[in-house]
Amino acid sequence: MNDLRLEDLGSGTLGAIISYTIILVILLLTLLVAFRLLMTRRKIGYLSITVSLMILMAQYGQLVYFQLNPDISDTAAFWAMMLKVFSFLLVNTGIYQLYNPTRLRDGVVFVVCCAVTAVISLSYWYIPGWLEGNGSQIKLLQPLIVELFLVVLLFISFLLVNSRIGQNVKYQLMLTLYFCTQMIHMANIYVFGGNQPVLMKLEQTIPMLFHLILFLFIVERVIELMQAIYNSSIRDGLTQLYNRKYFYNRVGQYIAGRISVSVIFSDIDNFKKLNDTKGHHMGDQVLKQVAGIMREETDQIGICGRYGGEEMVVLVTDPDTDSAELAERIRARIEAETIVTVSMGWSRHKKQMTADELIKQADEAMYKAKTSGKNKVVAS
Template sequence: MDIPLLTSNDIILLLTSAMSIMIVTFILFMAYRLLSSNRKQAYRTLLISLSFILIQQFLHLSMTLGLTPRNDYLLYTEKLLQVLAFIVINFAIFELYYRIRPRTRLWFIVLLGSEFIACILDIVNRTMESISIEVLTVITEFRAPIQDGLLLLLGPLFMLMFAPHIGQPRKYMISLVIVSLAQLLSIFQTYWFENVRWLTNFSEILPVIYYGLLFMLVFERVVELLQAVYRSSITDGLTNLFNRRYFMSRLEKAVLSKRPLGTIFCDIDNFKRLNDTHGHAKADTVLKQVANIMSEETEGMGLAGRYGGEELVAFVFGPNTAIEHAAEAIRRRTEKETIVTISVGICQASPGIAPEQLMSNADQAMYSSKANGKNRVTTFTI
């Protein structure tokens, strides 16, 4: 079959469709990889919506090139896919931030149902219009006014529904404005200003900008989720301090750097009694308070972590005096700002010492503080 000669408008349509397909393919591949490693419903919804977009774009490109005849069946299919994809993609973006609740799911079903009803009404309307003009007459200009109106209303609706809850509200709202503008231009072109070249070209460029923003939205959210997963794997869920495994790995690197440093080992005094008399909730609150103090006092000069139970640890860069000062500041603030006291042991790193031995020495010094009346700082000595 011969491919008809392309006009300048056709070339712009070809380029914009190709760019849209490329961007959507990137997002689709990303969603597929995420779904294969994490069976999260949001990724599945995203994958479905992107598949709709790709099919619609390929169909649009095929009809633009003349590879597929432009008939009512295919044009209605393209319009149906366009609206369905827009509905599903917005719910997918929302689902990247929040779990879909029954009320939101009801909205999803209602909007999908509205689109199918709109499509049927458009088909019936076109059929009745053909009959009213002349029996066997075919209307050459394709129109789907009900679906066009629905798509135009969806942008403002999603702004109200989802924009306040999306982590990137400005970018999300701009993307919806672009879609609404593209649809408005398409309506003007179809119903009032036919064959206006700049309207046609501009309305075809806008979807490319939308898909670019969509890519940034999804990519940034995925990065946020991956960072959150990584953060949760290296921190303690209660205190938000680094967990023992990560703390020891960082301590090992610090020791290998051969910079002067020392370790601080803290144990909350009479913590079991606090648990028994005030309950676990109160004990957890106190533990978080002490953890915050340790984090603040070591910020910029070291690292704090939870070693286990009520044992909180840190390492601090600097000479022995700097370590003693940090340990005493932690002890003093704990006594002043909380209802508990802590026993503290510190140990200055010596050349060639192993991280485990460094922590063991600080632990021994902490037990010396316990044995000598608690609420004090003891330096490890051989």
């Protein structure tokens, strides 16, 4: 028995089995992530991805089997090809569904693609009689139409899916790698008769990059979802300012750290009248405008929050910022750039003062501004 050489690990049957096994491991990790998402999110996109990954694992398991048993029947080769095409369809469908709600027309497009694939797959068994050649030549032609159809699906995916999802760079790279693999496979089979070891190795290794990027694609989508969930838990949905709970916790953190901070409390003047006369849509627009001004003025020096209704607050964290001047700048901009005015009060933290007391003092200062003429800034 010959000793195992290092180069055998990267070529021949053993090299192919190692490549396919690595791909199977990557697919298994990706499947675990997708299945976890499917169980927690119950979204059809994760179902499509999960099913496609199972099909891909079946496909590469079959390729390992083919390496161990080279005598492949026409039926086995046909089903291997079908697994390849339908897994590609499902992966791209799942990727699209990760970023888009599934509509009836999307389902119709998928069904049509599956139907067309099924019809085209019949070409594997029915070679036109006018094509002449020996048995091996005819056998070589059997998968040609399906292989070309897969190239067409690649371009369709680029046109229909790429522009409608996030992570476009990763997706484009995935399609490029898949296209290269398909071209190398077809060149090796139809130009070199399947006898080019370099092309065979490329055909086995490039898919590893494809499936690794697919894994990273799904993991990054998980991170995006986690960030979205976290942001929705700490931010107000309309203004995108921090919500009351988060703001209060941050005030407490700064005070616990013995950092000198101030709180500015603001309330939009006559907001109920605005809602009653011009509608809630206009009220929402004004809230977003005011929030935008407060964010711009406090960038790098404070934290903005929506305390409730038309009340917005600022935690001034920069010790060099004059809170009275900051509040006046915000008030003046709101008066000049919107159809409303605001009454504002501010308070600076003193020793032994709690978060509740600091916010309450700023609130009381704002109330004094509100009851003494509005559209002004009052210190506590």
